[in-house]
Amino acid sequence: MDKQTPYISFSLTTHFSIVLQTQSDPNMTQSTEFGKSAAVAVSAAAAAAAASASASSADCSTDVLLNNFQLKKKSYRVLLHGQRVVWERLQRPTKSAAHNETVKTPLPDDVPTTEQQLGSNASCSYGEHSHILHMDDIISVRRGDTKQASLQPPDLEEPPADAKPTAQFLTINYAERLSKSKVDCNRWQLRRITFYNADAYIVRQWELQLLARLASSPAGGQRVRRLLVFINPYGGRKAGSQTYERYVRPLFQLAGIDATCITTQRANQIRDILLTHDLSCYDAVCCVGGDGTVAEVINGLVFRRIRELQLDEQRPAYIPRPSLPVAVIPAGSTDTIVYSMHGTADVRTAAIHVLLGQRRGLDVCSVSNSRSLLRFCASVLSYGYLGDVAAESEQYRWMGTKRYEYSGVKAFLSNRGYDAELHLLEEPLEPETPQSPVSVCSEPPSVCYANCQRCSIASSLQEQRSSLFPTEEEHKEQHHHPKSLAPTASLNHELQLSASETALLRPRPSTLPLQQSTPAAYGSDLSLRSGEQWKIIRGNFFMICGANITCACARSPNGISRYSHLGDGCLDLILVRKTTLLNNLRFLLNTAGRGGDIRSLPFVEVYRTRKFNFRTLNAPQENYSIAGSRQPIAQSNSDGINSEYSSWNCDGEVVTDLDVTMSSHCQLIDVFMRGPHSYSKPRKLVVSSAPTTPASSSDNVYCCCKD
Numbered sequence: 001m002d003k004q005t006p007y008i009s010f011s012l013t014t015h016f017s018i019v020l021q022t023q024s025d026p027n028m029t030q031s032t033e034f035g036k037s038a039a040v041a042v043s044a045a046a047a048a049a050a051a052s053a054s055a056s057s058a059d060c061s062t063d064v065l066l067n068n069f070q071l072k073k074k075s076y077r078v079l080l081h082g083q084r085v086v087w088e089r090l091q092r093p094t095k096s097a098a099h100n101e102t103v104k105t106p107l108p109d110d111v112p113t114t115e116q117q118l119g120s121n122a123s124c125s126y127g128e129h130s131h132i133l134h135m136d137d138i139i140s141v142r143r144g145d146t147k148q149a150s151l152q153p154p155d156l157e158e159p160p161a162d163a164k165p166t167a168q169f170l171t172i173n174y175a176e177r178l179s180k181s182k183v184d185c186n187r188w189q190l191r192r193i194t195f196y197n198a199d200a201y202i203v204r205q206w207e208l209q210l211l212a213r214l215a216s217s218p219a220g221g222q223r224v225r226r227l228l229v230f231i232n233p234y235g236g237r238k239a240g241s242q243t244y245e246r247y248v249r250p251l252f253q254l255a256g257i258d259a260t261c262i263t264t265q266r267a268n269q270i271r272d273i274l275l276t277h278d279l280s281c282y283d284a285v286c287c288v289g290g291d292g293t294v295a296e297v298i299n300g301l302v303f304r305r306i307r308e309l310q311l312d313e314q315r316p317a318y319i320p321r322p323s324l325p326v327a328v329i330p331a332g333s334t335d336t337i338v339y340s341m342h343g344t345a346d347v348r349t350a351a352i353h354v355l356l357g358q359r360r361g362l363d364v365c366s367v368s369n370s371r372s373l374l375r376f377c378a379s380v381l382s383y384g385y386l387g388d389v390a391a392e393s394e395q396y397r398w399m400g401t402k403r404y405e406y407s408g409v410k411a412f413l414s415n416r417g418y419d420a421e422l423h424l425l426e427e428p429l430e431p432e433t434p435q436s437p438v439s440v441c442s443e444p445p446s447v448c449y450a451n452c453q454r455c456s457i458a459s460s461l462q463e464q465r466s467s468l469f470p471t472e473e474e475h476k477e478q479h480h481h482p483k484s485l486a487p488t489a490s491l492n493h494e495l496q497l498s499a500s501e502t503a504l505l506r507p508r509p510s511t512l513p514l515q516q517s518t519p520a521a522y523g524s525d526l527s528l529r530s531g532e533q534w535k536i537i538r539g540n541f542f543m544i545c546g547a548n549i550t551c552a553c554a555r556s557p558n559g560i561s562r563y564s565h566l567g568d569g570c571l572d573l574i575l576v577r578k579t580t581l582l583n584n585l586r587f588l589l590n591t592a593g594r595g596g597d598i599r600s601l602p603f604v605e606v607y608r609t610r611k612f613n614f615r616t617l618n619a620p621q622e623n624y625s626i627a628g629s630r631q632p633i634a635q636s637n638s639d640g641i642n643s644e645y646s647s648w649n650c651d652g653e654v655v656t657d658l659d660v661t662m663s664s665h666c667q668l669i670d671v672f673m674r675g676p677h678s679y680s681k682p683r684k685l686v687v688s689s690a691p692t693t694p695a696s697s698s699d700n701v702y703c704c705c706k707d
């Protein structure tokens, strides 16, 4: 190490070590106000060794690094503090300050002594002009001898740790969420910042510390190294391959992701590969395509797990959780799954979420008829209008996305309503409401945002919930011992759960084997267990939707089911009664706008449930398909739309069964997402010459419970 630039390690407390640099350059010299109990001064070599040791230790997150760097030829003080990198422009010393050589530090006066104390309010304590970058948002860190070299993707072959460092440039690639307006606050973009320091030892130390912190942070530990990518070249505008090459591959390279790509050659190929191939060398599965492609991946992974566990594929006793998480890159026509996950169908945003590694559990619904499990649904299962659109539009795929508009008008005009009977067990909405259609509630239910409380409660209760459900034997026992009938009640008391949390703890019908899946079986079983009655609704419907997620898309930014949550284990059943043509039009316009709320329409009912059963009235039994074939069952009229029965639209695919049960499985699949954000005005930075940076990623995240 250069003797001109010795390191001084200040040990403030047993929990802290601050490494400061002193240099002959007055602009880069600093003393400190921190040194309350500073035990000091180690040799340069010892400090470097200590630093690299601490970098490799898991507990390195308690260290603080503070150095001066140059950024665009301006001097900055840069601090690595817990999970944050903070940098602040060094001001030229004023006359009064020149006498007092102490430079203002970005840490608060009252320096907390432990990381816990620094905790969540640490970001508010930095200087007003500080730029704060959260570790969760860092994609990669690389040093280089030149700025250009530091911009290259990470080098897999690192020089030995004891080699003399030469690199003076340190580039941090990170993701930033753009918060431009209420309608554009969910796009993320890639940013980079390059710091320069004449001392290569400091640069190396920073890189080591940053990498160690990234690896030990919860999100960093989840980052993907080996990815299996399926590209559907057929979906949307048939631009899946170009989308991947142009926008996604460079980002994966930058993050050092080793991606194996397969371009599909036929429908259902993804599912077949996932069912039969060895996937042990992959950390995750990624698909580039629309909702149909995502559904193929989810179906493939869940059925694979069912096979691995040797469960009955037609009537599994329970639905197991696949081990691999799923990444989705939008390249379809509507891309509602991606839009609902991120609040945008922007390709870069979706790719950036894969790089950042943060995952959330996504509910997946199973769709079954009275005889067997048919498939899994990630977005919406819809009968009537949307079912007709799906069946119709397949014939006009050559039109591209216009086929939906054409088929939409045709299906709308020919819709005479469909007779149906539905059975469901209603779940209360948030806030707790009477067991009634949502349309009569005074307060709107919560919207699912990043850090959604409702979903995180559902996630944290997963373990407890599984042990709460009685097996068939336990269930019989409970009938003989009525005191044990309310395990949730006693648990609620122990855990002091709120009403909405209690609702999430309710026993679920989906734990029953599928052979008991007739409405009658459910009705009697659950009435006995929870003391609730199944609701039976009959009528003539323009459309029936079981929405697993909001189903938002560019055309319908709030989605058809605005208040659906991504991972609460519930689905929203939306019933649109057949009334007048004008009312049907009102409904469609309402879903298209940002301000609309279908719950305000008198002919629309929304029920939150974990499971519902549907059957047509007077349906001929012998026409039920077993596996949900794509063929229409009953004869269609001359327009291709059957006037008496519709078909189901399941994630854009056509299912023709007329006796269907849809059940939600809480957070069955892990997907790379944080959830959409609500708009909040970005912090204004006074120093305009400085690069703009995001507030801490967690600062951008709000609770779901506001609209």
Ligand SMILES: Nc1ncnc2c1ncn2[C@@H]1O[C@H](COP(=O)(O)OP(=O)(O)OP(=O)(O)O)[C@@H](O)[C@H]1O
Residues within 6 Å of the ligand: 232, 233, 234, 235, 236, 237, 264, 265, 266, 267, 268, 269, 289, 290, 291, 292, 293, 294, 296, 331, 332, 333, 334, 335, 336, 651, 652, 653
């Ligand atoms: N090479 C291929 N040739 C034909 N069909 C394919 C091929 N690869 C995949 N498919 C099928 O194409 C169908 C449509 O794909 P996808 O749903 O991704 O696009 P989309 O329908 O345009 O988008 P969205 O569902 O978002 O509206 C899927 O059912 C998928 O199984």
